[in-house]
Amino acid sequence: MVTEESNKNKDSNKALKILAGVLAVALIALAIYTISFYNEEKENQQILQTEKASIENELNDLIIKYDDAIEENEVLDQNMIEARERITRLLDSVKDNEANIALIARFRREIGNLRAEKDRLFRVVDSLSAQNQLLATSLDSTSTQLEERTRISDSLQETNQSLANKVNRASRLQITSLRGEGVIVRNSGKIVENDRTRRVDQIRVCFTISGNDLAEPGEKDLYVQVYNPENELVGDKIAVQHQGGVMVYSATSKVFYENEELDVCILANASEDKLLEGSYKVYVYSGPYLIGTSNFSLR
Incomplete structure:
Protein backbone atom coordinates (compact mmCIF):
# COMPACT_ATOMS: atom_id res chain seq x y z
CA MET A 1 0.00 0.00 0.00
CA ASP A 126 -1.96 78.78 -68.98
CA SER A 127 -4.38 78.81 -71.92
CA LEU A 128 -5.92 82.09 -70.76
CA SER A 129 -2.46 83.60 -70.21
CA ALA A 130 -1.41 82.58 -73.72
CA GLN A 131 -4.59 84.11 -75.14
CA ASN A 132 -4.01 87.30 -73.15
CA GLN A 133 -0.42 87.49 -74.41
CA LEU A 134 -1.63 87.05 -77.97
CA LEU A 135 -4.28 89.70 -77.39
CA ALA A 136 -1.73 92.06 -75.82
CA THR A 137 0.58 91.58 -78.81
CA SER A 138 -2.32 92.27 -81.15
CA LEU A 139 -3.30 95.35 -79.14
CA ASP A 140 0.31 96.59 -79.21
CA SER A 141 0.35 96.19 -82.98
CA THR A 142 -3.01 97.91 -83.30
CA SER A 143 -1.87 100.68 -80.98
CA THR A 144 1.30 101.18 -83.03
CA GLN A 145 -0.74 101.37 -86.22
CA LEU A 146 -3.18 103.76 -84.57
CA GLU A 147 -0.33 105.95 -83.35
CA GLU A 148 1.13 106.00 -86.86
CA ARG A 149 -2.24 106.91 -88.35
CA THR A 150 -2.74 109.55 -85.69
CA ARG A 151 0.71 110.97 -86.43
CA ILE A 152 -0.07 111.08 -90.16
CA SER A 153 -3.48 112.59 -89.42
CA ASP A 154 -1.90 115.22 -87.16
CA SER A 155 0.68 115.97 -89.82
CA LEU A 156 -2.04 116.33 -92.46
CA GLN A 157 -4.07 118.45 -90.08
CA GLU A 158 -1.08 120.72 -89.45
CA THR A 159 -0.45 120.94 -93.19
CA ASN A 160 -4.10 121.72 -93.86
CA GLN A 161 -4.13 124.29 -91.07
CA SER A 162 -0.97 125.85 -92.47
CA LEU A 163 -2.52 125.99 -95.93
CA ALA A 164 -5.74 127.37 -94.47
CA ASN A 165 -3.76 130.06 -92.66
CA LYS A 166 -1.92 130.95 -95.84
CA VAL A 167 -5.17 131.10 -97.80
CA ASN A 168 -6.73 133.18 -95.03
CA ARG A 169 -3.84 135.64 -95.09
CA ALA A 170 -3.85 135.74 -98.88
CA SER A 171 -7.60 136.41 -98.91
CA ARG A 172 -7.34 139.44 -96.63
CA LEU A 173 -7.53 142.92 -98.07
CA GLN A 174 -4.25 144.60 -98.94
CA ILE A 175 -3.71 148.33 -99.39
CA THR A 176 -1.19 150.60 -101.08
CA SER A 177 -0.53 154.36 -101.24
CA LEU A 178 -1.57 154.91 -97.63
CA ARG A 179 -1.25 158.50 -96.46
CA GLY A 180 -2.62 160.67 -93.67
CA GLU A 181 -3.09 164.46 -93.76
CA GLY A 182 -4.79 167.31 -91.98
CA VAL A 183 -7.71 168.88 -93.89
CA ILE A 184 -10.22 171.68 -93.72
CA VAL A 185 -13.80 170.86 -94.69
CA ARG A 186 -15.56 173.89 -96.29
CA ASN A 187 -19.25 174.54 -95.85
CA SER A 188 -19.64 173.67 -99.49
CA GLY A 189 -18.24 170.23 -98.71
CA LYS A 190 -14.96 170.91 -100.44
CA ILE A 191 -11.98 169.41 -98.65
CA VAL A 192 -8.71 171.35 -98.59
CA GLU A 193 -5.42 169.87 -97.39
CA ASN A 194 -3.65 171.84 -94.65
CA ASP A 195 -0.74 170.94 -92.40
CA ARG A 196 -1.19 173.72 -89.83
CA THR A 197 -2.68 172.49 -86.59
CA ARG A 198 -4.53 175.75 -85.89
CA ARG A 199 -6.53 175.43 -89.09
CA VAL A 200 -7.07 171.66 -89.33
CA ASP A 201 -10.48 170.34 -88.23
CA GLN A 202 -10.27 166.72 -89.51
CA ILE A 203 -7.71 164.08 -90.35
CA ARG A 204 -8.11 162.37 -93.71
CA VAL A 205 -6.68 158.91 -94.33
CA CYS A 206 -6.58 157.76 -97.95
CA PHE A 207 -5.41 154.48 -99.54
CA THR A 208 -6.03 152.07 -102.39
CA ILE A 209 -7.38 148.55 -101.78
CA SER A 210 -5.55 146.17 -104.12
CA GLY A 211 -7.34 143.78 -106.42
CA ASN A 212 -7.45 140.26 -104.97
CA ASP A 213 -9.31 137.32 -106.54
CA LEU A 214 -8.90 135.30 -103.32
CA ALA A 215 -10.73 137.87 -101.19
CA GLU A 216 -14.43 137.43 -100.66
CA PRO A 217 -16.34 140.25 -102.40
CA GLY A 218 -18.98 142.29 -100.64
CA GLU A 219 -19.34 144.88 -97.91
CA LYS A 220 -16.20 145.42 -95.82
CA ASP A 221 -15.75 147.17 -92.48
CA LEU A 222 -12.68 149.42 -92.43
CA TYR A 223 -11.30 151.10 -89.31
CA VAL A 224 -8.71 153.85 -88.77
CA GLN A 225 -6.61 154.80 -85.76
CA VAL A 226 -4.77 158.13 -85.67
CA TYR A 227 -2.33 158.88 -82.82
CA ASN A 228 -0.89 162.37 -82.14
CA PRO A 229 2.75 163.04 -81.11
CA GLU A 230 1.86 162.30 -77.48
CA ASN A 231 0.41 158.92 -78.50
CA GLU A 232 -3.18 160.04 -77.83
CA LEU A 233 -5.97 158.70 -80.00
CA VAL A 234 -7.42 161.42 -82.25
CA GLY A 235 -11.03 161.03 -83.34
CA ASP A 236 -14.40 159.82 -82.06
CA LYS A 237 -13.06 156.86 -80.02
CA ILE A 238 -15.36 154.24 -81.53
CA ALA A 239 -15.29 150.96 -79.51
CA VAL A 240 -15.78 147.78 -81.57
CA GLN A 241 -16.09 144.24 -80.19
CA HIS A 242 -14.00 141.70 -82.10
CA GLN A 243 -13.47 137.99 -81.38
CA GLY A 244 -10.20 138.79 -79.63
CA GLY A 245 -11.58 141.69 -77.58
CA VAL A 246 -12.56 145.37 -77.86
CA MET A 247 -10.66 147.78 -80.13
CA VAL A 248 -11.05 151.59 -80.09
CA TYR A 249 -10.78 153.50 -83.36
CA SER A 250 -10.68 157.11 -84.57
CA ALA A 251 -13.12 156.54 -87.44
CA THR A 252 -14.85 153.74 -89.37
CA SER A 253 -16.29 153.23 -92.84
CA LYS A 254 -18.06 150.58 -94.91
CA VAL A 255 -17.07 149.97 -98.54
CA PHE A 256 -18.31 147.55 -101.17
CA TYR A 257 -15.44 145.55 -102.59
CA GLU A 258 -15.60 143.63 -105.89
CA ASN A 259 -12.07 142.16 -106.00
CA GLU A 260 -10.80 145.13 -108.01
CA GLU A 261 -8.73 148.16 -106.99
CA LEU A 262 -10.72 150.61 -104.94
CA ASP A 263 -9.69 154.09 -103.73
CA VAL A 264 -10.90 154.90 -100.21
CA CYS A 265 -10.68 157.99 -97.98
CA ILE A 266 -11.86 158.07 -94.35
CA LEU A 267 -12.27 161.27 -92.29
CA ALA A 268 -11.59 161.34 -88.55
CA ASN A 269 -12.85 164.24 -86.45
CA ALA A 270 -10.10 166.11 -84.62
CA SER A 271 -10.67 168.14 -81.46
CA GLU A 272 -8.46 171.20 -81.08
CA ASP A 273 -6.83 169.95 -77.87
CA LYS A 274 -5.61 166.76 -79.63
CA LEU A 275 -3.98 168.55 -82.55
CA LEU A 276 -0.31 169.04 -81.72
CA GLU A 277 2.72 169.88 -83.79
CA GLY A 278 4.78 166.85 -84.73
CA SER A 279 4.53 163.36 -86.23
CA TYR A 280 1.26 161.40 -86.35
CA LYS A 281 0.82 157.65 -86.77
CA VAL A 282 -1.93 156.08 -88.87
CA TYR A 283 -3.19 152.46 -88.65
CA VAL A 284 -5.76 150.93 -91.02
CA TYR A 285 -7.72 147.74 -90.16
CA SER A 286 -9.97 145.42 -92.13
CA GLY A 287 -12.09 143.98 -89.37
CA PRO A 288 -9.65 142.99 -86.60
CA TYR A 289 -6.67 142.65 -89.02
CA LEU A 290 -4.09 145.41 -89.41
CA ILE A 291 -3.56 145.98 -93.14
CA GLY A 292 -1.48 149.18 -93.27
CA THR A 293 0.52 151.80 -91.32
CA SER A 294 1.86 155.27 -92.19
CA ASN A 295 3.07 158.60 -90.75
CA PHE A 296 2.42 162.24 -91.46
CA SER A 297 3.30 165.58 -89.78
CA LEU A 298 1.47 168.74 -88.80
CA ARG A 299 3.05 172.14 -88.13
Missing part, protein backbone atom coordinates in the same frame (compact mmCIF):
# COMPACT_ATOMS: atom_id res chain seq x y z
CA VAL A 2 2.81 2.43 0.85
CA THR A 3 4.44 1.69 -2.43
CA GLU A 4 1.24 2.34 -4.44
CA GLU A 5 0.63 5.68 -2.63
CA SER A 6 4.24 6.68 -3.21
CA ASN A 7 3.93 5.97 -6.92
CA LYS A 8 0.80 8.08 -7.10
CA ASN A 9 2.60 11.01 -5.48
CA LYS A 10 5.47 10.64 -7.89
CA ASP A 11 3.11 10.68 -10.88
CA SER A 12 1.34 13.75 -9.53
CA ASN A 13 4.58 15.64 -9.02
CA LYS A 14 5.69 14.71 -12.49
CA ALA A 15 2.43 16.02 -13.98
CA LEU A 16 2.80 19.27 -12.07
CA LYS A 17 6.30 19.71 -13.35
CA ILE A 18 5.14 19.12 -16.91
CA LEU A 19 2.28 21.60 -16.49
CA ALA A 20 4.61 24.16 -14.96
CA GLY A 21 7.00 23.67 -17.89
CA VAL A 22 4.16 24.09 -20.39
CA LEU A 23 2.97 27.24 -18.58
CA ALA A 24 6.51 28.60 -18.52
CA VAL A 25 6.88 28.00 -22.23
CA ALA A 26 3.46 29.63 -22.81
CA LEU A 27 4.43 32.64 -20.74
CA ILE A 28 7.69 33.00 -22.60
CA ALA A 29 5.87 32.72 -25.92
CA LEU A 30 3.29 35.29 -24.79
CA ALA A 31 6.02 37.66 -23.64
CA ILE A 32 7.81 37.30 -27.00
CA TYR A 33 4.53 37.86 -28.87
CA THR A 34 3.68 40.90 -26.74
CA ILE A 35 7.09 42.43 -27.25
CA SER A 36 6.90 41.72 -30.98
CA PHE A 37 3.37 43.16 -31.23
CA TYR A 38 4.42 46.27 -29.30
CA ASN A 39 7.43 46.80 -31.53
CA GLU A 40 5.33 46.23 -34.63
CA GLU A 41 2.64 48.63 -33.40
CA LYS A 42 5.27 51.20 -32.56
CA GLU A 43 6.82 50.78 -35.98
CA ASN A 44 3.39 51.07 -37.65
CA GLN A 45 2.68 54.25 -35.69
CA GLN A 46 5.98 55.73 -36.82
CA ILE A 47 5.11 54.85 -40.43
CA LEU A 48 1.69 56.51 -40.02
CA GLN A 49 3.29 59.63 -38.54
CA THR A 50 5.80 59.73 -41.38
CA GLU A 51 2.96 59.33 -43.88
CA LYS A 52 1.01 62.09 -42.15
CA ALA A 53 4.02 64.42 -42.32
CA SER A 54 4.44 63.54 -46.01
CA ILE A 55 0.77 64.41 -46.65
CA GLU A 56 1.19 67.74 -44.84
CA ASN A 57 4.26 68.53 -46.96
CA GLU A 58 2.41 67.67 -50.16
CA LEU A 59 -0.54 69.87 -49.16
CA ASN A 60 1.80 72.73 -48.26
CA ASP A 61 3.50 72.33 -51.64
CA LEU A 62 0.11 72.49 -53.38
CA ILE A 63 -0.79 75.66 -51.46
CA ILE A 64 2.51 77.28 -52.48
CA LYS A 65 1.88 76.42 -56.13
CA TYR A 66 -1.61 77.93 -55.96
CA ASP A 67 -0.26 81.06 -54.21
CA ASP A 68 2.36 81.53 -56.92
CA ALA A 69 -0.20 81.01 -59.68
CA ILE A 70 -2.69 83.44 -58.11
CA GLU A 71 0.04 86.07 -57.66
CA GLU A 72 1.52 85.74 -61.15
CA ASN A 73 -1.65 85.45 -63.22
CA GLU A 74 -3.82 88.51 -63.80
CA VAL A 75 -6.56 86.34 -65.28
CA LEU A 76 -7.91 84.31 -62.36
CA ASP A 77 -10.68 81.76 -62.20
CA GLN A 78 -12.69 81.71 -58.96
CA ASN A 79 -12.23 77.93 -59.05
CA MET A 80 -8.50 78.37 -58.33
CA ILE A 81 -9.19 80.37 -55.20
CA GLU A 82 -11.81 77.88 -54.04
CA ALA A 83 -9.43 74.95 -54.70
CA ARG A 84 -6.73 76.60 -52.60
CA GLU A 85 -9.22 77.04 -49.76
CA ARG A 86 -10.15 73.33 -49.94
CA ILE A 87 -6.49 72.36 -49.70
CA THR A 88 -6.06 74.63 -46.66
CA ARG A 89 -9.06 73.05 -44.94
CA LEU A 90 -7.74 69.54 -45.68
CA LEU A 91 -4.33 70.47 -44.25
CA ASP A 92 -5.98 71.71 -41.06
CA SER A 93 -7.91 68.42 -40.85
CA VAL A 94 -4.71 66.38 -41.27
CA LYS A 95 -3.02 68.34 -38.48
CA ASP A 96 -5.97 68.01 -36.10
CA ASN A 97 -6.53 64.23 -36.46
CA GLU A 98 -4.48 61.35 -35.14
CA ALA A 99 -2.95 59.28 -37.90
CA ASN A 100 -4.57 55.95 -38.69
CA ILE A 101 -4.74 53.75 -41.75
CA ALA A 102 -8.29 54.76 -42.69
CA LEU A 103 -7.56 58.51 -42.43
CA ILE A 104 -4.28 58.20 -44.30
CA ALA A 105 -6.05 56.33 -47.10
CA ARG A 106 -8.79 59.00 -47.28
CA PHE A 107 -6.28 61.84 -47.26
CA ARG A 108 -4.30 60.14 -50.04
CA ARG A 109 -7.45 59.87 -52.18
CA GLU A 110 -8.26 63.53 -51.60
CA ILE A 111 -4.71 64.58 -52.46
CA GLY A 112 -4.96 62.61 -55.70
CA ASN A 113 -8.21 64.42 -56.56
CA LEU A 114 -6.71 67.80 -55.64
CA ARG A 115 -3.64 67.18 -57.81
CA ALA A 116 -5.83 66.25 -60.76
CA GLU A 117 -7.92 69.40 -60.21
CA LYS A 118 -4.75 71.50 -59.92
CA ASP A 119 -3.42 70.20 -63.25
CA ARG A 120 -6.74 70.96 -64.96
CA LEU A 121 -7.03 74.47 -63.51
CA PHE A 122 -3.41 75.32 -64.30
CA ARG A 123 -3.91 74.23 -67.91
CA VAL A 124 -6.90 76.57 -68.12
CA VAL A 125 -4.89 79.43 -66.63
Whole structure:
Protein backbone atom coordinates (compact mmCIF):
# COMPACT_ATOMS: atom_id res chain seq x y z
CA MET A 1 0.00 0.00 0.00
CA VAL A 2 2.81 2.43 0.85
CA THR A 3 4.44 1.69 -2.43
CA GLU A 4 1.24 2.34 -4.44
CA GLU A 5 0.63 5.68 -2.63
CA SER A 6 4.24 6.68 -3.21
CA ASN A 7 3.93 5.97 -6.92
CA LYS A 8 0.80 8.08 -7.10
CA ASN A 9 2.60 11.01 -5.48
CA LYS A 10 5.47 10.64 -7.89
CA ASP A 11 3.11 10.68 -10.88
CA SER A 12 1.34 13.75 -9.53
CA ASN A 13 4.58 15.64 -9.02
CA LYS A 14 5.69 14.71 -12.49
CA ALA A 15 2.43 16.02 -13.98
CA LEU A 16 2.80 19.27 -12.07
CA LYS A 17 6.30 19.71 -13.35
CA ILE A 18 5.14 19.12 -16.91
CA LEU A 19 2.28 21.60 -16.49
CA ALA A 20 4.61 24.16 -14.96
CA GLY A 21 7.00 23.67 -17.89
CA VAL A 22 4.16 24.09 -20.39
CA LEU A 23 2.97 27.24 -18.58
CA ALA A 24 6.51 28.60 -18.52
CA VAL A 25 6.88 28.00 -22.23
CA ALA A 26 3.46 29.63 -22.81
CA LEU A 27 4.43 32.64 -20.74
CA ILE A 28 7.69 33.00 -22.60
CA ALA A 29 5.87 32.72 -25.92
CA LEU A 30 3.29 35.29 -24.79
CA ALA A 31 6.02 37.66 -23.64
CA ILE A 32 7.81 37.30 -27.00
CA TYR A 33 4.53 37.86 -28.87
CA THR A 34 3.68 40.90 -26.74
CA ILE A 35 7.09 42.43 -27.25
CA SER A 36 6.90 41.72 -30.98
CA PHE A 37 3.37 43.16 -31.23
CA TYR A 38 4.42 46.27 -29.30
CA ASN A 39 7.43 46.80 -31.53
CA GLU A 40 5.33 46.23 -34.63
CA GLU A 41 2.64 48.63 -33.40
CA LYS A 42 5.27 51.20 -32.56
CA GLU A 43 6.82 50.78 -35.98
CA ASN A 44 3.39 51.07 -37.65
CA GLN A 45 2.68 54.25 -35.69
CA GLN A 46 5.98 55.73 -36.82
CA ILE A 47 5.11 54.85 -40.43
CA LEU A 48 1.69 56.51 -40.02
CA GLN A 49 3.29 59.63 -38.54
CA THR A 50 5.80 59.73 -41.38
CA GLU A 51 2.96 59.33 -43.88
CA LYS A 52 1.01 62.09 -42.15
CA ALA A 53 4.02 64.42 -42.32
CA SER A 54 4.44 63.54 -46.01
CA ILE A 55 0.77 64.41 -46.65
CA GLU A 56 1.19 67.74 -44.84
CA ASN A 57 4.26 68.53 -46.96
CA GLU A 58 2.41 67.67 -50.16
CA LEU A 59 -0.54 69.87 -49.16
CA ASN A 60 1.80 72.73 -48.26
CA ASP A 61 3.50 72.33 -51.64
CA LEU A 62 0.11 72.49 -53.38
CA ILE A 63 -0.79 75.66 -51.46
CA ILE A 64 2.51 77.28 -52.48
CA LYS A 65 1.88 76.42 -56.13
CA TYR A 66 -1.61 77.93 -55.96
CA ASP A 67 -0.26 81.06 -54.21
CA ASP A 68 2.36 81.53 -56.92
CA ALA A 69 -0.20 81.01 -59.68
CA ILE A 70 -2.69 83.44 -58.11
CA GLU A 71 0.04 86.07 -57.66
CA GLU A 72 1.52 85.74 -61.15
CA ASN A 73 -1.65 85.45 -63.22
CA GLU A 74 -3.82 88.51 -63.80
CA VAL A 75 -6.56 86.34 -65.28
CA LEU A 76 -7.91 84.31 -62.36
CA ASP A 77 -10.68 81.76 -62.20
CA GLN A 78 -12.69 81.71 -58.96
CA ASN A 79 -12.23 77.93 -59.05
CA MET A 80 -8.50 78.37 -58.33
CA ILE A 81 -9.19 80.37 -55.20
CA GLU A 82 -11.81 77.88 -54.04
CA ALA A 83 -9.43 74.95 -54.70
CA ARG A 84 -6.73 76.60 -52.60
CA GLU A 85 -9.22 77.04 -49.76
CA ARG A 86 -10.15 73.33 -49.94
CA ILE A 87 -6.49 72.36 -49.70
CA THR A 88 -6.06 74.63 -46.66
CA ARG A 89 -9.06 73.05 -44.94
CA LEU A 90 -7.74 69.54 -45.68
CA LEU A 91 -4.33 70.47 -44.25
CA ASP A 92 -5.98 71.71 -41.06
CA SER A 93 -7.91 68.42 -40.85
CA VAL A 94 -4.71 66.38 -41.27
CA LYS A 95 -3.02 68.34 -38.48
CA ASP A 96 -5.97 68.01 -36.10
CA ASN A 97 -6.53 64.23 -36.46
CA GLU A 98 -4.48 61.35 -35.14
CA ALA A 99 -2.95 59.28 -37.90
CA ASN A 100 -4.57 55.95 -38.69
CA ILE A 101 -4.74 53.75 -41.75
CA ALA A 102 -8.29 54.76 -42.69
CA LEU A 103 -7.56 58.51 -42.43
CA ILE A 104 -4.28 58.20 -44.30
CA ALA A 105 -6.05 56.33 -47.10
CA ARG A 106 -8.79 59.00 -47.28
CA PHE A 107 -6.28 61.84 -47.26
CA ARG A 108 -4.30 60.14 -50.04
CA ARG A 109 -7.45 59.87 -52.18
CA GLU A 110 -8.26 63.53 -51.60
CA ILE A 111 -4.71 64.58 -52.46
CA GLY A 112 -4.96 62.61 -55.70
CA ASN A 113 -8.21 64.42 -56.56
CA LEU A 114 -6.71 67.80 -55.64
CA ARG A 115 -3.64 67.18 -57.81
CA ALA A 116 -5.83 66.25 -60.76
CA GLU A 117 -7.92 69.40 -60.21
CA LYS A 118 -4.75 71.50 -59.92
CA ASP A 119 -3.42 70.20 -63.25
CA ARG A 120 -6.74 70.96 -64.96
CA LEU A 121 -7.03 74.47 -63.51
CA PHE A 122 -3.41 75.32 -64.30
CA ARG A 123 -3.91 74.23 -67.91
CA VAL A 124 -6.90 76.57 -68.12
CA VAL A 125 -4.89 79.43 -66.63
CA ASP A 126 -1.96 78.78 -68.98
CA SER A 127 -4.38 78.81 -71.92
CA LEU A 128 -5.92 82.09 -70.76
CA SER A 129 -2.46 83.60 -70.21
CA ALA A 130 -1.41 82.58 -73.72
CA GLN A 131 -4.59 84.11 -75.14
CA ASN A 132 -4.01 87.30 -73.15
CA GLN A 133 -0.42 87.49 -74.41
CA LEU A 134 -1.63 87.05 -77.97
CA LEU A 135 -4.28 89.70 -77.39
CA ALA A 136 -1.73 92.06 -75.82
CA THR A 137 0.58 91.58 -78.81
CA SER A 138 -2.32 92.27 -81.15
CA LEU A 139 -3.30 95.35 -79.14
CA ASP A 140 0.31 96.59 -79.21
CA SER A 141 0.35 96.19 -82.98
CA THR A 142 -3.01 97.91 -83.30
CA SER A 143 -1.87 100.68 -80.98
CA THR A 144 1.30 101.18 -83.03
CA GLN A 145 -0.74 101.37 -86.22
CA LEU A 146 -3.18 103.76 -84.57
CA GLU A 147 -0.33 105.95 -83.35
CA GLU A 148 1.13 106.00 -86.86
CA ARG A 149 -2.24 106.91 -88.35
CA THR A 150 -2.74 109.55 -85.69
CA ARG A 151 0.71 110.97 -86.43
CA ILE A 152 -0.07 111.08 -90.16
CA SER A 153 -3.48 112.59 -89.42
CA ASP A 154 -1.90 115.22 -87.16
CA SER A 155 0.68 115.97 -89.82
CA LEU A 156 -2.04 116.33 -92.46
CA GLN A 157 -4.07 118.45 -90.08
CA GLU A 158 -1.08 120.72 -89.45
CA THR A 159 -0.45 120.94 -93.19
CA ASN A 160 -4.10 121.72 -93.86
CA GLN A 161 -4.13 124.29 -91.07
CA SER A 162 -0.97 125.85 -92.47
CA LEU A 163 -2.52 125.99 -95.93
CA ALA A 164 -5.74 127.37 -94.47
CA ASN A 165 -3.76 130.06 -92.66
CA LYS A 166 -1.92 130.95 -95.84
CA VAL A 167 -5.17 131.10 -97.80
CA ASN A 168 -6.73 133.18 -95.03
CA ARG A 169 -3.84 135.64 -95.09
CA ALA A 170 -3.85 135.74 -98.88
CA SER A 171 -7.60 136.41 -98.91
CA ARG A 172 -7.34 139.44 -96.63
CA LEU A 173 -7.53 142.92 -98.07
CA GLN A 174 -4.25 144.60 -98.94
CA ILE A 175 -3.71 148.33 -99.39
CA THR A 176 -1.19 150.60 -101.08
CA SER A 177 -0.53 154.36 -101.24
CA LEU A 178 -1.57 154.91 -97.63
CA ARG A 179 -1.25 158.50 -96.46
CA GLY A 180 -2.62 160.67 -93.67
CA GLU A 181 -3.09 164.46 -93.76
CA GLY A 182 -4.79 167.31 -91.98
CA VAL A 183 -7.71 168.88 -93.89
CA ILE A 184 -10.22 171.68 -93.72
CA VAL A 185 -13.80 170.86 -94.69
CA ARG A 186 -15.56 173.89 -96.29
CA ASN A 187 -19.25 174.54 -95.85
CA SER A 188 -19.64 173.67 -99.49
CA GLY A 189 -18.24 170.23 -98.71
CA LYS A 190 -14.96 170.91 -100.44
CA ILE A 191 -11.98 169.41 -98.65
CA VAL A 192 -8.71 171.35 -98.59
CA GLU A 193 -5.42 169.87 -97.39
CA ASN A 194 -3.65 171.84 -94.65
CA ASP A 195 -0.74 170.94 -92.40
CA ARG A 196 -1.19 173.72 -89.83
CA THR A 197 -2.68 172.49 -86.59
CA ARG A 198 -4.53 175.75 -85.89
CA ARG A 199 -6.53 175.43 -89.09
CA VAL A 200 -7.07 171.66 -89.33
CA ASP A 201 -10.48 170.34 -88.23
CA GLN A 202 -10.27 166.72 -89.51
CA ILE A 203 -7.71 164.08 -90.35
CA ARG A 204 -8.11 162.37 -93.71
CA VAL A 205 -6.68 158.91 -94.33
CA CYS A 206 -6.58 157.76 -97.95
CA PHE A 207 -5.41 154.48 -99.54
CA THR A 208 -6.03 152.07 -102.39
CA ILE A 209 -7.38 148.55 -101.78
CA SER A 210 -5.55 146.17 -104.12
CA GLY A 211 -7.34 143.78 -106.42
CA ASN A 212 -7.45 140.26 -104.97
CA ASP A 213 -9.31 137.32 -106.54
CA LEU A 214 -8.90 135.30 -103.32
CA ALA A 215 -10.73 137.87 -101.19
CA GLU A 216 -14.43 137.43 -100.66
CA PRO A 217 -16.34 140.25 -102.40
CA GLY A 218 -18.98 142.29 -100.64
CA GLU A 219 -19.34 144.88 -97.91
CA LYS A 220 -16.20 145.42 -95.82
CA ASP A 221 -15.75 147.17 -92.48
CA LEU A 222 -12.68 149.42 -92.43
CA TYR A 223 -11.30 151.10 -89.31
CA VAL A 224 -8.71 153.85 -88.77
CA GLN A 225 -6.61 154.80 -85.76
CA VAL A 226 -4.77 158.13 -85.67
CA TYR A 227 -2.33 158.88 -82.82
CA ASN A 228 -0.89 162.37 -82.14
CA PRO A 229 2.75 163.04 -81.11
CA GLU A 230 1.86 162.30 -77.48
CA ASN A 231 0.41 158.92 -78.50
CA GLU A 232 -3.18 160.04 -77.83
CA LEU A 233 -5.97 158.70 -80.00
CA VAL A 234 -7.42 161.42 -82.25
CA GLY A 235 -11.03 161.03 -83.34
CA ASP A 236 -14.40 159.82 -82.06
CA LYS A 237 -13.06 156.86 -80.02
CA ILE A 238 -15.36 154.24 -81.53
CA ALA A 239 -15.29 150.96 -79.51
CA VAL A 240 -15.78 147.78 -81.57
CA GLN A 241 -16.09 144.24 -80.19
CA HIS A 242 -14.00 141.70 -82.10
CA GLN A 243 -13.47 137.99 -81.38
CA GLY A 244 -10.20 138.79 -79.63
CA GLY A 245 -11.58 141.69 -77.58
CA VAL A 246 -12.56 145.37 -77.86
CA MET A 247 -10.66 147.78 -80.13
CA VAL A 248 -11.05 151.59 -80.09
CA TYR A 249 -10.78 153.50 -83.36
CA SER A 250 -10.68 157.11 -84.57
CA ALA A 251 -13.12 156.54 -87.44
CA THR A 252 -14.85 153.74 -89.37
CA SER A 253 -16.29 153.23 -92.84
CA LYS A 254 -18.06 150.58 -94.91
CA VAL A 255 -17.07 149.97 -98.54
CA PHE A 256 -18.31 147.55 -101.17
CA TYR A 257 -15.44 145.55 -102.59
CA GLU A 258 -15.60 143.63 -105.89
CA ASN A 259 -12.07 142.16 -106.00
CA GLU A 260 -10.80 145.13 -108.01
CA GLU A 261 -8.73 148.16 -106.99
CA LEU A 262 -10.72 150.61 -104.94
CA ASP A 263 -9.69 154.09 -103.73
CA VAL A 264 -10.90 154.90 -100.21
CA CYS A 265 -10.68 157.99 -97.98
CA ILE A 266 -11.86 158.07 -94.35
CA LEU A 267 -12.27 161.27 -92.29
CA ALA A 268 -11.59 161.34 -88.55
CA ASN A 269 -12.85 164.24 -86.45
CA ALA A 270 -10.10 166.11 -84.62
CA SER A 271 -10.67 168.14 -81.46
CA GLU A 272 -8.46 171.20 -81.08
CA ASP A 273 -6.83 169.95 -77.87
CA LYS A 274 -5.61 166.76 -79.63
CA LEU A 275 -3.98 168.55 -82.55
CA LEU A 276 -0.31 169.04 -81.72
CA GLU A 277 2.72 169.88 -83.79
CA GLY A 278 4.78 166.85 -84.73
CA SER A 279 4.53 163.36 -86.23
CA TYR A 280 1.26 161.40 -86.35
CA LYS A 281 0.82 157.65 -86.77
CA VAL A 282 -1.93 156.08 -88.87
CA TYR A 283 -3.19 152.46 -88.65
CA VAL A 284 -5.76 150.93 -91.02
CA TYR A 285 -7.72 147.74 -90.16
CA SER A 286 -9.97 145.42 -92.13
CA GLY A 287 -12.09 143.98 -89.37
CA PRO A 288 -9.65 142.99 -86.60
CA TYR A 289 -6.67 142.65 -89.02
CA LEU A 290 -4.09 145.41 -89.41
CA ILE A 291 -3.56 145.98 -93.14
CA GLY A 292 -1.48 149.18 -93.27
CA THR A 293 0.52 151.80 -91.32
CA SER A 294 1.86 155.27 -92.19
CA ASN A 295 3.07 158.60 -90.75
CA PHE A 296 2.42 162.24 -91.46
CA SER A 297 3.30 165.58 -89.78
CA LEU A 298 1.47 168.74 -88.80
CA ARG A 299 3.05 172.14 -88.13
